[in-house]
Amino acid sequence: MSDKTEVNLTGVKQSKGVWLVKVPKYLSQQWDKATDKGEVGKITIGKKKDKTEVCFSLNAELSALGTVGEKDGTPQVPRDHPFTMHSVGGRTMAVFSQSDTDEISLEGMVVHRAECRPVVNDNYMKLKKLQIEESTKPQRLSQQLERAVTTVFKPVANHDFNVEYEKKKRSEGKMVRAERQVVLDMLFSAFEKHQYYNIKDLVDITRQPVTYLKEIMREIGTYNSKGAHKSTWELRPEYRHYQSAEEEEEMQTT
Amino acid sequence: MTSLGSSSSSATEYTVRVPKNTSKKYNIMAFNAGDRVSCSTWTQARMERDMSARRIYGEEETTEGAAGSEFGKKQREEARRKKFGIVTREFKVEDQPWILKVNGKAGKRFKGIKKGGVTENASYYIFTQCPDGAFEAFPVHGWYNFTPLAKHRTLTAEEAEEEWGRRNKVVNHFSIMLQRRLREQERGEDEEDEADKSGKKKKKGGSGRGGDLRIHDLDDDLEMSSDDSDSSAGEDGDSKSKVKKDTGKGKAKKKKKKSNESEALEDSDDGDYEGLEVDYMSDESSSDEEPEKGKPTKGEDLPKGIDEASESEEESEEEKQNDEEAKEEEEEEEGKKTPVQMEKKKKKDSSGESDSSDDSDIEGETASALFMVKKRTPPKRGGGRGSAGSSRTGSRPGTPSIDSASTSNTLRAAASKLEQGKRQTQGPGTDSPAAKRLKMEPSSQSPVPSGKSTPQPPSGKSTPSSSDVQLTEEAVRRYLIRKPMTTKDLLKKFQTKRTGLSSEQTVNVLAQILKRLNPERKNVNDKMHFYLTE
Numbered sequence A: 001m002s003d004k005t006e007v008n009l010t011g012v013k014q015s016k017g018v019w020l021v022k023v024p025k026y027l028s029q030q031w032d033k034a035t036d037k038g039e040v041g042k043i044t045i046g047k048k049k050d051k052t053e054v055c056f057s058l059n060a061e062l063s064a065l066g067t068v069g070e071k072d073g074t075p076q077v078p079r080d081h082p083f084t085m086h087s088v089g090g091r092t093m094a095v096f097s098q099s100d101t102d103e104i105s106l107e108g109m110v111v112h113r114a115e116c117r118p119v120v121n122d123n124y125m126k127l128k129k130l131q132i133e134e135s136t137k138p139q140r141l142s143q144q145l146e147r148a149v150t151t152v153f154k155p156v157a158n159h160d161f162n163v164e165y166e167k168k169k170r171s172e173g174k175m176v177r178a179e180r181q182v183v184l185d186m187l188f189s190a191f192e193k194h195q196y197y198n199i200k201d202l203v204d205i206t207r208q209p210v211t212y213l214k215e216i217m218r219e220i221g222t223y224n225s226k227g228a229h230k231s232t233w234e235l236r237p238e239y240r241h242y243q244s245a246e247e248e249e250e251m252q253t254t
Numbered sequence B: 001m002t003s004l005g006s007s008s009s010s011a012t013e014y015t016v017r018v019p020k021n022t023s024k025k026y027n028i029m030a031f032n033a034g035d036r037v038s039c040s041t042w043t044q045a046r047m048e049r050d051m052s053a054r055r056i057y058g059e060e061e062t063t064e065g066a067a068g069s070e071f072g073k074k075q076r077e078e079a080r081r082k083k084f085g086i087v088t089r090e091f092k093v094e095d096q097p098w099i100l101k102v103n104g105k106a107g108k109r110f111k112g113i114k115k116g117g118v119t120e121n122a123s124y125y126i127f128t129q130c131p132d133g134a135f136e137a138f139p140v141h142g143w144y145n146f147t148p149l150a151k152h153r154t155l156t157a158e159e160a161e162e163e164w165g166r167r168n169k170v171v172n173h174f175s176i177m178l179q180r181r182l183r184e185q186e187r188g189e190d191e192e193d194e195a196d197k198s199g200k201k202k203k204k205g206g207s208g209r210g211g212d213l214r215i216h217d218l219d220d221d222l223e224m225s226s227d228d229s230d231s232s233a234g235e236d237g238d239s240k241s242k243v244k245k246d247t248g249k250g251k252a253k254k255k256k257k258k259s260n261e262s263e264a265l266e267d268s269d270d271g272d273y274e275g276l277e278v279d280y281m282s283d284e285s286s287s288d289e290e291p292e293k294g295k296p297t298k299g300e301d302l303p304k305g306i307d308e309a310s311e312s313e314e315e316s317e318e319e320k321q322n323d324e325e326a327k328e329e330e331e332e333e334e335g336k337k338t339p340v341q342m343e344k345k346k347k348k349d350s351s352g353e354s355d356s357s358d359d360s361d362i363e364g365e366t367a368s369a370l371f372m373v374k375k376r377t378p379p380k381r382g383g384g385r386g387s388a389g390s391s392r393t394g395s396r397p398g399t400p401s402i403d404s405a406s407t408s409n410t411l412r413a414a415a416s417k418l419e420q421g422k423r424q425t426q427g428p429g430t431d432s433p434a435a436k437r438l439k440m441e442p443s444s445q446s447p448v449p450s451g452k453s454t455p456q457p458p459s460g461k462s463t464p465s466s467s468d469v470q471l472t473e474e475a476v477r478r479y480l481i482r483k484p485m486t487t488k489d490l491l492k493k494f495q496t497k498r499t500g501l502s503s504e505q506t507v508n509v510l511a512q513i514l515k516r517l518n519p520e521r522k523n524v525n526d527k528m529h530f531y532l533t534e
Helices: A025-032 A122-136 A159-172 A180-193 A199-206 A210-220 A245-253 B073-084 B157-165 B174-188 B191-204 B217-228 B235-264 B281-292 B304-316 B326-334 B337-348 B354-375 B402-419 B428-437 B473-482 B487-493 B503-517
Strands: A017-024 A039-048 A051-058 A080-087 A093-098 A104-116 A194-196 A221-224 A232-235 B010-017 B025-031 B045-049 B066-070 B098-102 B109-114 B122-129 B135-148 B520-524 B527-531
Touching: A017 A025, A017 A093, A025 B122, A104 B025, A104 B122, A180 A194, A180 A199, A180 A210, A180 A232, A194 A232, A199 A210, A210 A221, B098 B135, B473 B487, B473 B503, B473 B527, B487 B503, B487 B527
Parallel strands: A017 A104, A194 B066, B010 B135, B025 B135
Antiparallel strands: A017 B122, A039 A051, A039 B010, A051 A080, A080 A104, A093 A104, A093 B025, A221 A232, B045 B098, B098 B109, B109 B135, B122 B135, B520 B527
């Protein structure tokens, strides 16, 4: 899969200018609640005494903090937000978009930067107070217990564990030595899957007593005490014929 | 959608929409102001994620199943990591930098690194104006700062450190990259070609020895000097520039050499060795010169000090003949013991005491030099300092001026250890190794011509200049009449500083005078004394 994507430069070619606007978190949260159509408010661009004034006013239904429709009690999100405009200040900023299909296209160049500021009034202050209260709450809470914890005794062995273990032992019984050939078959099939095995794992797989298993392993395999695969058993070279995965595939197909 | 023109001011209203179903994620591509990037000039652009961090993060499984794998390895590894609390950060494709290539192969390249913390406290929106007049706001998903990538070659960190250490010496900085390129070329070629290339490389000079082993300061100096002369291509150029540069570089070489020695241990900053007091300059020179000499000492039981001294002399001697003046030899032979002590003393002298050490050096060296001279054949000729053609044949009939030259050489060589450092116009080859190792000491040699009025055979010696004590025949005669003296004593009387003569000149002149005077000899305390009776 080629990661290199041809960037669609149409946006830049048309010199589409965009605005980069910094919007407070609560406002963007409100915008998320907007309807499908997406209308969130209105922008008024006016010229007063040679200065361009931009003001955004939030739609009425979106100004409730809680769920849409609820209006009483919860402080209202301020509605009027004048924009403070800056120029880009020499920094070239472009906007590029990445689609779901990993297509990259250049949408346009930033011509203005703006900050959306709320009008500071009592309402806003209440809102801020709420926010601060929420953020200062600690993530972890200490609770006082009514009764002391009495579950920690000093066990000889873990009681539950012990019970479980005994049960298991009883159900399985001692491991019986199977036929040598059967065990060998089991071992060979196991070693087909992996090259190195721990003796415990082999016991687990074959369900054979350790001494018996070791005896068989000594016959057909070697023990790695050093090296990368520290204390593992592996088959003797004459017994193994490992192939790389590719070769195996080839063999399977032919 | 509606544009209400309000009466108070000319304001237009636009609706703002935040589309919900955007499949596109918007990001900011920010460039630095100084880079002066103009997107309109881009004809074609390609962008991709920079996945080079994947191999660091993602540890690929070697073999799964069958050969080489262990049963339950994955679980064990995971358990181990948990036990040690190793938290491996996941390789997130989203956070990887972008690589932007503009205008194809020949165009610019940029790397865009994600800026963190953009969407944490405030959200950015992109407001675009739609054809219907309304604004659409898209949230910004990520912010990437794009910086241009250098297309030219750069030095790696190790190479940069090396060059930094040599910054005071390297004048021609362009050669640094040239050397690197040549080095890379060299590596890519066959072994046969390598020799040629390395030869060429040396010729072109420069400090581009990067990671090569520094075996010799000699090489360094050759290369350093060729660095300074931009177009130097030959050894001649090397030596010549060496001549000029040596004065200024004496100290640097010393420092550099020291830094070489300590290179294995620590980085040496340049200022580290400035205040260092050195015991005796020639110590280092002699120790450095030893490897250069392939000649063994000729089975004399001289203590090591003299050996070293004479070896250094030998190097700078131009010609030595076996038929040296026997007289002087005998005289000096007996004085052998004292030279030894002098040598030792000399070694302990600090460089500041040039006067006394000069003298003792000269005398000591004279003795040893003459002694050694007898056994050795002169390997080198020419390049004698100052007194190439002086004739001092007196007691050696038939021997040409070589003898005098050789004696002067020995003396000169003897003193050369102390007074080296100055590049002489004759004979850079022989003197250079010793010279390089020594700090430049104010020497009263050839640059200061001695003032003498005695009739000397024209011999390339510099014209004498007047000074306090004149080394004249009368003066010598006076001394010898008064009391018997050894040559050493005589030399002491005519100190180089006072007569203005160099040591070799002093010796020459003294020898000539003695020849003329033909004083009588007698042995006092096992030393040969001269005396005159009037």
